[in-house]
Amino acid sequence: MRVRKSSFVSFLILASSGLSAEHAFGEGSPEQHPRQAEAPAVRPPNGYWSVGEPRWFVSTKSDLGLYVKPYFSAGYGLPHWMWAGVDVNAISTVEFAQGYAGLRASLPVFDLAFGVRDTFSYGKRFLPAQATFTSDDVTAPGSKARYWAWEAEAVGIIPLPHAALLLDYIAVRTLDVPSGAFVYEESYRLVVAKPFYQVLRAAAVARFLREDALKVGVLSEYLLSTGREKNVFRCGPAGAIQLTDHLEALGTLSVVISSPDSLGLALGAYGLAGLRYRWATGEATPKLPWRGEFIP
Numbered sequence: 187m188r189v190r191k192s193s194f195v196s197f198l199i200l201a202s203s204g205l206s207a208e209h210a211f212g213e214g215s216p217e218q219h220p221r222q223a224e225a226p227a228v229r230p231p232n233g234y235w236s237v238g239e240p241r242w243f244v245s246t247k248s249d250l251g252l253y254v255k256p257y258f259s260a261g262y263g264l265p266h267w268m269w270a271g272v273d274v275n276a277i278s279t280v281e282f283a284q285g286y287a288g289l290r291a292s293l294p295v296f297d298l299a300f301g302v303r304d305t306f307s308y309g310k311r312f313l314p315a316q317a318t319f320t321s322d323d324v325t326a327p328g329s330k331a332r333y334w335a336w337e338a339e340a341v342g343i344i345p346l347p348h349a350a351l352l353l354d355y356i357a358v359r360t361l362d363v364p365s366g367a368f369v370y371e372e373s374y375r376l377v378v379a380k381p382f383y384q385v386l387r388a389a390a391v392a393r394f395l396r397e398d399a400l401k402v403g404v405l406s407e408y409l410l411s412t413g414r415e416k417n418v419f420r421c422g423p424a425g426a427i428q429l430t431d432h433l434e435a436l437g438t439l440s441v442v443i444s445s446p447d448s449l450g451l452a453l454g455a456y457g458l459a460g461l462r463y464r465w466a467t468g469e470a471t472p473k474l475p476w477r478g479e480f481i482p
């Protein structure tokens with residue numbers, strides 16, 4: 187299993203971090219303003235990143251775990267909360283490397299992104315057309331696959347008391363896969379026959395502990411329009427725990443329920459496990475990853 191750059195787990199964290207419908211877009215009271223107080227007596231109801239003055243900024247939300255993912259953004263607004271600008275990131279696992287650049291507009295309950303990515307597989311080739319594949323078929327010797335793709339993503343959140351519902355739609359088109367070849371799409375863990383395919387995700391999330399620091403949910407994934415005789419359906423747990431204002435631990439494991447292939451857990455599941463560090467220029471109290479008040 188592996189990870190990708192999707193914002194879905196980020197929104198699992200955001201949607202369940204104390205956000206409520208009545209103050210989803212609030213910027214905090216004056217005494218909570220990060221430029222007016224280094225250590226506010228009252229914590230912002232929507233968290234550290236929800237208060238402040240809109241500004242031009244550079245930020246990061248980089249991950250380290252079973253993968254390495256440097257992730258940087260630049261734009262205008264409140265970083266990690268309400269902003270518009272550009273995303274540039276890369277990811278490397280034991281299976282592949284990928285670079286991405288794109289545009290993003292982000293609100294507390296809605297997010298839009300469009301970008302292009304370059305994917306290089308460390309040990310998988312482009313695949314011959316056939317009805318079904320096993321893990322041995324996918325990892326058979328051959329020239330390593332490398333391909334470009336564009337993808338568009340829309341994420342929506344319905345905040346509820348101590349919970350949230352999340353919906354994620356992704357459209358993907360590979361750009362240079364050889365004609366007639368299938369490809370194991372590293373980003374979404376499936377074999378596709380057509381250049382254009384779609385991903386639908388949904389999750390129900392509950393939150394617990396002080397400041398709702400622990401978020402636990404169930405993720406469902408439906409991957410369709412792949413050109414195969416059968417679509418892929420996966421489901422499994424997802425969760426995150428906010429350790430400090432700048433550091434969180436997150437993970438998910440979505441396993442195959444239905445698929446045309448028999449790829450096993452290693453190649454068929456969508457998984458993620460790691461630590462995420464957030465930082466931005468102009469923030470009130472920047473902290474290194476190993477510093478900061480422990481929230482839970």
